[in-house]
Amino acid sequence: MKVRSNSALKTILTIALNTFREAVRDRVLYNLVIFVLLIIACAILLGDLTDGNEARTIVNIGLNAILIFGAFIAIFVGVSLVSKEIEKRTVFAIFAKPVRRSEFVLGKYLGLCLTLLVNVVVMGVGVSLALVYVKGGSLIYSIWGSILLIFLELTILTAVAILFSSFSSPALSALLTFFTFVIGHMSASLRDLAAGLGSKFAVFFFEVIYYLLPNLAHYSFRTEAANGMVPTSPMIGGAVIYAIVYSSILLLVSALIFRRRNFK
Amino acid sequence: MNKSSLQYVLSGIFLVLGFIAVFGLSNYLERNRVSLPEAYQDEDLTLQGKRLKGYVLGAEGLIADWYWMQSLQYLGSKIIGSKNESFDLGDLRPLNPRLLYPYLDNSTELDPKLMAAYTFGATILPAIDTSKAIDLTEKGIANNPDSWNLYHLLGYIHWRNKDYEKAAQAYDTGMKLPGAPSFMRIMAASMRTQGGSRETARVMYKQMLESDPDAQTKTNAEFRLKELDALDDLDALNASLKTFTERQGRCASGWSELLPLLQNVKLPEGRDFLIDSSDSVVDPTGIPYSIDRSTCKAQIGPESTLPPS
Numbered sequence: 282m283k284v285r286s287n288s289a290l291k292t293i294l295t296i297a298l299n300t301f302r303e304a305v306r307d308r309v310l311y312n313l314v315i316f317v318l319l320i321i322a323c324a325i326l327l328g329d330l331t332d333g334n335e336a337r338t339i340v341n342i343g344l345n346a347i348l349i350f351g352a353f354i355a356i357f358v359g360v361s362l363v364s365k366e367i368e369k370r371t372v373f374a375i376f377a378k379p380v381r382r383s384e385f386v387l388g389k390y391l392g393l394c395l396t397l398l399v400n401v402v403v404m405g406v407g408v409s410l411a412l413v414y415v416k417g418g419s420l421i422y423s424i425w426g427s428i429l430l431i432f433l434e435l436t437i438l439t440a441v442a443i444l445f446s447s448f449s450s451p452a453l454s455a456l457l458t459f460f461t462f463v464i465g466h467m468s469a470s471l472r473d474l475a476a477g478l479g480s481k482f483a484v485f486f487f488e489v490i491y492y493l494l495p496n497l498a499h500y501s502f503r504t505e506a507a508n509g510m511v512p513t514s515p516m517i518g519g520a521v522i523y524a525i526v527y528s529s530i531l532l533l534v535s536a537l538i539f540r541r542r543n544f545k
Numbered sequence: 546m547n548k549s550s551l552q553y554v555l556s557g558i559f560l561v562l563g564f565i566a567v568f569g570l571s572n573y574l575e576r577n578r579v580s581l582p583e584a585y586q587d588e589d590l591t592l593q594g595k596r597l598k599g600y601v602l603g604a605e606g607l608i609a610d611w612y613w614m615q616s617l618q619y620l621g622s623k624i625i626g627s628k629n630e631s632f633d634l635g636d637l638r639p640l641n642p643r644l645l646y647p648y649l650d651n652s653t654e655l656d657p658k659l660m661a662a663y664t665f666g667a668t669i670l671p672a673i674d675t676s677k678a679i680d681l682t683e684k685g686i687a688n689n690p691d692s693w694n695l696y697h698l699l700g701y702i703h704w705r706n707k708d709y710e711k712a713a714q715a716y717d718t719g720m721k722l723p724g725a726p727s728f729m730r731i732m733a734a735s736m737r738t739q740g741g742s743r744e745t746a747r748v749m750y751k752q753m754l755e756s757d758p759d760a761q762t763k764t765n766a767e768f769r770l771k772e773l774d775a776l777d778d779l780d781a782l783n784a785s786l787k788t789f790t791e792r793q794g795r796c797a798s799g800w801s802e803l804l805p806l807l808q809n810v811k812l813p814e815g816r817d818f819l820i821d822s823s824d825s826v827v828d829p830t831g832i833p834y835s836i837d838r839s840t841c842k843a844q845i846g847p848e849s850t851l852p853p854s
Contacts, residue, residue: 332665341604501602503603504605508659
């Protein structure tokens with residue numbers, strides 16, 4: 282039993298590393314160049330536009346850009362992780378070996394998470410350097426809490442992308458994942474809005490949406506970070522557990538769907 | 546040249562000509578763009594900060610920054626576009642910057658801790674609409690109850706409005722907050738005893754110049770201090786002109802005649818008169834003061850950016 286679990290772990294890690302290498306080969310990390318150019322432009326140009334308060338605007342632009350770039354990678358790479366293997370028929374070569382479908386899904390997920398982690402860390406370093414350049418070094422400490430939350434949000438989004446791609450086409454999966462991303466950020470506000478409408482059905486509907494879809498508003502700490510605030514340990518701890526639990530649910534459902542899928 | 550090379554050369558020529566055409570067309574379209582009528586340029590903001598909150602994917606801070614930058618650009622464009630070359634920083638109503646408050650309001654709704662917006666609003670809005678300035682600063686205090694600087698700004702607005710009792714109350718409350726400088730205690734007292742004095746004004750603007758992080762506020766404070774210096778200069782010049790008239794039985798024909806008298810005059814803060822190369826007494830912006838012959842009084846030169854005395 283122990284031998285099997287060791288072997289499963291090795292398989293998952295191998296798939297994850299291969300997924301990371303594939304992402305690098307596919308030039309996914311080229312987005313970092315655009316990001317760096319954006320941050321350099323902000324650091325140089327924002328001084329006049331913000332009347333000398335460029336540090337907080339660099340944090341706002343930087344952190345939102347990290348989220349948007351990361352979300353695009355999570356959505357567009359995430360939905361093609363499985364479908365590309367099927368399209369290229371490489372999935373047959375993989376499953377000819379002693380690899381379980383659940384291991385394959387988990388390995389792909391972790392590989393993309395690793396890609397996102399590298400991406401997010403490099404971008405975070407870019408924002409930090411820009412802050413040093415504009416003499417806003419005091420904000421460097423506060424941005425990393427927010428960057429961790431962004432990464433956790435992206436891991437959930439990746440799991441959502443994998444779930445949709447396990448049963449629908451890449452284009453539809455991308456669209457559905459994008460909608461989940463948008464609604465996931467608004468679910469709390471929509472629930473409050475529904476409470477104000479007075480309709481029982483609306484209240485019930487948005488209550489279901491609130492708990493069923495990932496509540497990504499938990500991971501929004503960008504405005505606070507721009508004001509020098511740092512997330513507390515209970516907040517970080519809760520966010521990590523929420524991300525692990527929610528992603529596990531999605532990956533389990535994905536693996537179950539994927540197990541029943543016929544590749545012929 | 547073979548066929549393939551020729552294709553490359555022709556493609557290259559086409560690309561260059563294409564970009565030249567795009568450059569020309571772009572400029573042509575820019576020149577022929579139908580400009581909006583003036584009434585449309587200040588169209589009310591479609592979106593309200595409080596309604597956007599919760600629906601912008603957590604990017605409230607970024608949008609708050611955008612509205613705040615818009616407020617700076619908006620006021621700047623109003624000043625640049627003003628047909629009247631000289632304007633009074635103390636009264637910006639002729640520029641009609643009616644969207645300034647909505648921009649700042651949206652900005653602070655989306656990020657209630659955006660101190661730069663509160664500071665900018667508290668120093669500029671009193672020159673447009675005092676009640677809006679008070680609204681914005683009180684909102685800032687409600688959202689940032691530990692910020693003594695906002696109480697200082699509220700005191701400043703009431704002081705500008707000549708409501709010295711309310712100004713003193715603002716300083717009284719602010720001075721009890723942790724980290725409040727002793728300056729707040731001094732201001733609370735001086736508001737009650739000599740609220741309208743020039744000395745109080747000088748302390749107020751000096752404090753803003755030294756401690757406020759906002760560049761616009763510093764510029765404003767620096768200008769106000771120059772204005773106060775000019776008022777001190779004018780008082781001293783008028784006193785010297787009076788002495789000269791009493792001694793000579795006529796008004797001085799120019800500043801050079803008055804220089805021997807001015808050498809003995811002590812200005813507040815230990816300053817000396819500024820004299821240019823042509824022996825004219827100049828104001829803090831470097832423009833010579835003029836003498837009104839009919840009244841034999843010194844006045845701000847017509848080319849100065851300082852408001853007329």
